[in-house]
Amino acid sequence: MTSLIHRSQFPLLAAAPELVYLDSAATSQKPRAVLDAVRDFYENDYANPHRGAYELSVRATTRYHAARERVASFLGVRDADCVIFTRGTTEALNLVAGAWGRANVNAGDEVVVTGAEHHANFVPWQQLALERGARFRICEIESDGTVDLDRLRALLSPRTKVVAFAHVSNVLGTIAPVREMAELAHRVGALAVCDGAQGAPHLRVRFDEMGVDVYAASGHKMLGPMGIGVLAARRELLERMPPFLMGGDMIEFVEDDHSTWNVLPHKFEAGTPNAAGAVGLAAAVDVLEGVGMDAVRAHEHALVASAYDRLSAIDGVHIHGPGADARGGVLSFTVGDVHPHDLATILDTRHVCIRAGHHCAQPLMRRLGVSATARASFYVYNDASDVDALAGGIVAAKELFGSVAV
Numbered sequence: 001m002t003s004l005i006h007r008s009q010f011p012l013l014a015a016a017p018e019l020v021y022l023d024s025a026a027t028s029q030k031p032r033a034v035l036d037a038v039r040d041f042y043e044n045d046y047a048n049p050h051r052g053a054y055e056l057s058v059r060a061t062t063r064y065h066a067a068r069e070r071v072a073s074f075l076g077v078r079d080a081d082c083v084i085f086t087r088g089t090t091e092a093l094n095l096v097a098g099a100w101g102r103a104n105v106n107a108g109d110e111v112v113v114t115g116a117e118h119h120a121n122f123v124p125w126q127q128l129a130l131e132r133g134a135r136f137r138i139c140e141i142e143s144d145g146t147v148d149l150d151r152l153r154a155l156l157s158p159r160t161k162v163v164a165f166a167h168v169s170n171v172l173g174t175i176a177p178v179r180e181m182a183e184l185a186h187r188v189g190a191l192a193v194c195d196g197a198q199g200a201p202h203l204r205v206r207f208d209e210m211g212v213d214v215y216a217a218s219g220h221k222m223l224g225p226m227g228i229g230v231l232a233a234r235r236e237l238l239e240r241m242p243p244f245l246m247g248g249d250m251i252e253f254v255e256d257d258h259s260t261w262n263v264l265p266h267k268f269e270a271g272t273p274n275a276a277g278a279v280g281l282a283a284a285v286d287v288l289e290g291v292g293m294d295a296v297r298a299h300e301h302a303l304v305a306s307a308y309d310r311l312s313a314i315d316g317v318h319i320h321g322p323g324a325d326a327r328g329g330v331l332s333f334t335v336g337d338v339h340p341h342d343l344a345t346i347l348d349t350r351h352v353c354i355r356a357g358h359h360c361a362q363p364l365m366r367r368l369g370v371s372a373t374a375r376a377s378f379y380v381y382n383d384a385s386d387v388d389a390l391a392g393g394i395v396a397a398k399e400l401f402g403s404v405a406v
């Protein structure tokens with residue numbers, strides 16, 4: 001199995017042929033096209049968008065707006081003004097919990113998340129519930145890491161105001177039944193919030209058809225620059241929601257005793273935006289659509305299925321989560337009593353980069369009964385040799401540690 005996009009397109013990978021990069025769920029490598037787009041913006045069209053009447057600032061504004069249109073079409077959002085640029089998924093989810101949550105969640109209400117959430121989609125809701133006197137409820141996941149719709153249904157009531165869940169788990173790789181979960185949330189009048197940090201980079205997202213009210217994603221996990229992300233949300237929701245950050249650009253009029261707000265998307269983009277990041281993200285989605293998101297999914301599925309088989313065959317390896325067909329390109333595992341950090345360190349001596357730790361999902365680690373796992377995650381530049389290197393590294397680590405208690 002060859003890579004979907006050759007590593008020669010990624011300057012860092014091209015310069016380090018020995019490197020086996022299996023940590024794309026944390027952040028992806030950047031193709032030359034993205035680096036070139038960012039550089040081109042700074043070299044040719046750089047000024048503060050929306051600020052100046054001069055031609056250069058108009059050019060910067062035009063590129064920033066074009067980036068929004070491009071990212072909106074990639075995510076299947078017809079109304080591009082409903083795509084808000086943020087620093088990433090964390091900021092997007094905090095925006096919704098902070099702005100919508102404070103205005104709509106009250107004492108006695110309930111806020112529901114799943115037991116598999118990343119802290120970015122757990123802590124803001126937990127803290128909102130604590131602040132508002134609401135009840136924070138956790139939908140437990142099944143032993144294979146999936147969400148059972150009956151269990152979720154039983155947890156919801158007319159008091160439920162929010163159901164927040166990941167499109168794809170960053171630890172287990174589980175792909176959520178997004179449409180069905182959103183429908184259950186809507187049946188009780190709750191907001192359906194989808195954390196797409198691990199969804200948008202790997203699966204075809206059609207926001208307008210998915211049924212969720214909110215979808216958040218991070219550019220750096222989908223070939224784009226760090227420090228840029230998106231919040232896509234329904235127009236009525238954004239219009240009714242108070243602003244989150246206050247300052248330049250997001251106002252209409254500022255009187256001495258009150259202010260009024262700008263139209264979408266500006267109402268939620270206070271201050272100087274990360275226009276270069278947005279331009280880079282637009283170039284990233286061009287690259288992804290160049291190969292097609294169905295091909296991205298098929299490629300990752302083939303890699304993860306092969307890795308799943310190879311790792312399962314190694315004595316002492318335990319893979320957490322569902323089978324390869326029900327997951328994205330993420331594989332979390334433990335190897336007997338070898339600590340995941342030791343495993344990652346040994347793999348690093350063989351130039352294999354994997355993540356080890358709690359993956360910003362301590363509640364999930366407790367449910368799995370472990371303090372940490374090792375995680376390999378695949379993307380468009382990986383190929384069969386990377387799976388070989390991973391499996392070979394694990395076998396070598398086992399030999400180094402001697403007998404492994406299972």
Ligand code: PLP
Nearest residue numbers: 088089090118120170195197218
């Ligand atoms: N949600 C999930 C599922 C993630 O995997 C991550 C990052 O790993 C985040 C949220 C947070 O993303 P960011 O750090 O880009 O804001």
